Amino acid sequence: xKLTEEEKRMLAGEFGDFTKKAMDILVTLGKIYGAxxxxxxxxxxxPGVSYRVTGNAGLNFVKDAAYKFxxxxxxxxxxxxxxxxxxxxxxLKFSKNFIEKQREILKAYEELGALGTYTCTPYSIGNxxxxxxxxxxxxxxxxxxxxxxLGARTNRxxxxxxxxxxxxxxxxxxxxxxxxxxxGDFLVRVEADLQSDRDYGLLGYYVGQQVENRIPVxxxxxxxxxxxxKSLSAALASSGAVALxxxxxxxxxxxxxxxxxxxxxxxxxxxxxEKQEVFDKFNYTGDADMVVIGCPHCSIVEIKNIxxxxxxKTVKSEVWILTSKPxxxxxxxxxxxxxxxxxxxxxxTDTCPVLAETVRDYNLMVTNSAKMAHYAPGLWNVDTxxxxxxxxxxxxxxxxxxxxxxxxx
Ligand code: F3S
Numbered sequence: 001x002k003l004t005e006e007e008k009r010m011l012a013g014e015f016g017d018f019t020k021k022a023m024d025i026l027v028t029l030g031k032i033y034g035a036x037x038x039x040x041x042x043x044x045x046x047p048g049v050s051y052r053v054t055g056n057a058g059l060n061f062v063k064d065a066a067y068k069f070x071x072x073x074x075x076x077x078x079x080x081x082x083x084x085x086x087x088x089x090x091x092l093k094f095s096k097n098f099i100e101k102q103r104e105i106l107k108a109y110e111e112l113g114a115l116g117t118y119t120c121t122p123y124s125i126g127n128x129x130x131x132x133x134x135x136x137x138x139x140x141x142x143x144x145x146x147x148x149x150l151g152a153r154t155n156r157x158x159x160x161x162x163x164x165x166x167x168x169x170x171x172x173x174x175x176x177x178x179x180x181x182x183x184g185d186f187l188v189r190v191e192a193d194l195q196s197d198r199d200y201g202l203l204g205y206y207v208g209q210q211v212e213n214r215i216p217v218x219x220x221x222x223x224x225x226x227x228x229x230k231s232l233s234a235a236l237a238s239s240g241a242v243a244l245x246x247x248x249x250x251x252x253x254x255x256x257x258x259x260x261x262x263x264x265x266x267x268x269x270x271x272x273x274e275k276q277e278v279f280d281k282f283n284y285t286g287d288a289d290m291v292v293i294g295c296p297h298c299s300i301v302e303i304k305n306i307x308x309x310x311x312x313k314t315v316k317s318e319v320w321i322l323t324s325k326p327x328x329x330x331x332x333x334x335x336x337x338x339x340x341x342x343x344x345x346x347x348x349t350d351t352c353p354v355l356a357e358t359v360r361d362y363n364l365m366v367t368n369s370a371k372m373a374h375y376a377p378g379l380w381n382v383d384t385x386x387x388x389x390x391x392x393x394x395x396x397x398x399x400x401x402x403x404x405x406x407x408x409x
Contacts (some may be wrong), residue, residue, distance in 0.1 A: 001030050001172070002037045010059060010168055018069035022164035025131065029233040030172025031160065037179055038170040039134040044075045045146075046114065046166065047138025048159020050083035050355040051102040054275035058159050059105050066111040067165060073113040074169035077162075078122040081297070085351050092259065092348075095349065098357045114166070118350035121230065121297045123150065126326075131252055132178055136165035138348045140243075141234035141296045141371060149229050151252035153177045156243050159360050176244055182253060184217030184246050184260050186210075187267040192275040196388040197231040197302075200224065201370030202278040203270055204235025204242075210268055211240050216262045219246045227302055234296050266405075282373045282386035285403040290362040291315075291345075291396040294322030295352055295369035300330050302389075303347075307322035307336035309393040310343040316399025317366070319345035322352050345396065354379065366395045 003011065005066045011027060013020040026038070043327060048054045060257055065071045083328050084102050110116060117125060120139050129135045129152035129409045137143050137154040155175040157165065165171050175181055188207050194200055216236070224232070224247070235241035244253035246261075254260040277318050293306060321340060323331070331337040337347055354375050362382040367373055373386040385401055395401035 001027060001035055003027075004038070005168065005212050016069055016071065018065050018071045019167055022167045022290075023170070025161060025164045026168060026170055026172050029300055030039045030174060032174065033174035033366075035172035035174040036283075039172050039173045040163060040173055041134050041136055042075050042168040043127065043129050043133065044077040044162055045127060045135070045139065045142055046077055046109070046159065046162040047080045047081065048158070048162070049079045049098070049105060049247045050081065050104055050351075051098060052083045052355055052357055054105065054159055056101075059101060059108075061160060062105060062108040062112070062163065062335040065167065066108040071112060071167050073166040075115040075136075075166045076127070076164045076190070078117040078119075078127045080115050080118070080142070081107055081120045081352055081355050082118045083348050085348050088346070088395065092356070093198070098293070110159045112166070120352075121201065121299065121324065122282065122298045124297065124327060125324055129317045134171060136162050136171045138162050140237035141230070143243050144233035144237045144245065145230060148233065148246065148251050149226075153182075157237040167378065180324045182215070182244060184215045185262075185263070185265050186216045187261060187265055188216050188218045189220055189267065189269045190218055191271045192271060193272070194221065194224075194228070196368070197227050198368045198370075198386060198388040200228045200232040201235040202275050203234055203376065204232040205272060205278050205370040206238045206274050207268075208238065208240025208242055209223065210307055211242060216245045217257075218245065220358055221247050221250060224250065227299060230299070231369065232297055235374075238371040238374040246356040254331055270305070278370075279386065282384050284364055284383035284385045285401055286364045286383070288317045288364050288366045288385070288395040288399060288401045290365045290367060291319040291392055292322065292353060292367045292369070292372050293320070293392055295354070295367065295372040297352075298323040300327050300334075303327060303331045303336050303340075304334070305389065306340040306393070307331075309390060310345060311339050313343050313393075313397050315344045315396040317396040319396045320348045320353065321345055322348050328374065364401065366392050366401055368392050
């Protein structure tokens with residue numbers, strides 16, 4: 001690998017032992033994947049911040065960087081969703097040990113210079129890399145979004161590599177950092193009607209299963225909203241390992257079909273039949289004791305829609321509306337939060353059921369998120385129903401979901 005003078009000095013230990021270790025990790029990774037050089041970066045979104053995911057090994061790694069070696073991050077670094085909403089620690093019954101360990105992780109990251117954003121949608125709160133910019137991002141749904149919708153470039157980073165990138169300001173130039181690896185190699189012709197974020201989740205879930213680690217190109221999607229694309233990104237990255245996709249005429253690298261995909265690649269069609277197939281997988285009825293909306297974290301647009309649906313209603317189910325603190329603050333200012341709380345639903349920030357320490361059993365989980373529907377059954381052995389937002393709210397108000405035999409939206 002060809003390194004600059006500064007990179008060689010980092011590797012030689014001139015900037016301290018932890019920077020040397022970080023550069024070692026990145027150079028080793030680069031050699032494994034055939035990188036010829038490093039890319040200079042300024043933007044990191046770090047995963048592995050939840051104590052539930054990172055455990056004591058991750059805690060010690062970040063504490064070493066912050067306190068033992070006194071490192072500082074070179075890049076603007078936002079932090080992914082954590083394992084707790086500190087404003088609700090007692091209410092949601094988190095254990096004392098978990099609360100303390102999570103706090104230690106956050107303090108160490110803060111010492112390193114990271115921003116305590118604690119969200120899986122950093123692009124909703126101001127971390128918006130430029131088109132073509134090399135970045136180091138973790139969190140599967142955010143990776144798919146930043147590569148595909150914003151056109152920035154990242155591989156899938158984990159906690160240690162994101163930290164190494166933030167400290168050195170470098171990532172090895174391989175994989176999705178290179179033009180030649182960003183073309184599509186799997187065509188999806190969309191013929192089904194896509195009306196809700198949930199529908200985009202059904203599409204993403206189906207295609208994620210088919211495509212494995214290839215790069216899907218969608219044809220036939222018109223005028224999706226940012227929220228639709230957030231849902232599609234999360235679903236593709238949960239049932240599959242999709243880190244980049246293109247939509248012809250919509251995403252920035254796919255303005256022309258011939259520029260982004262070669263003739264003769266494998267192709268599938270997504271019709272109402274395939275949509276129904278995924279719907280049937282997550283179609284349970286019964287007492288809906290848990291309703292989760294906001295996986296990935298809600299934007300202010302989603303919060304507004306939820307508030308309008310909940311106005312003058314009372315929920316019977318436990319309802320978690322997941323978002324970030326900045327979006328919650330805006331929702332408070334605009335009156336949406338009060339409307340939501342008056343209904344009995346909760347606005348839960350910084351965390352989500354997947355990354356939090358869960359404290360109870362559920363009978364039926366209702367969600368509009370394909371990603372949540374994918375993870376919930378394995379995590380809590382719970383039946384999960386995947387329905388549009390309006391139906392999620394309907395089931396929360398009734399405390400029951402009676403099901404629908406056909407998709408109406
Ligand atoms: Fe975000 Fe948690 Fe879903 S991190 S994408 S809300 S699983």
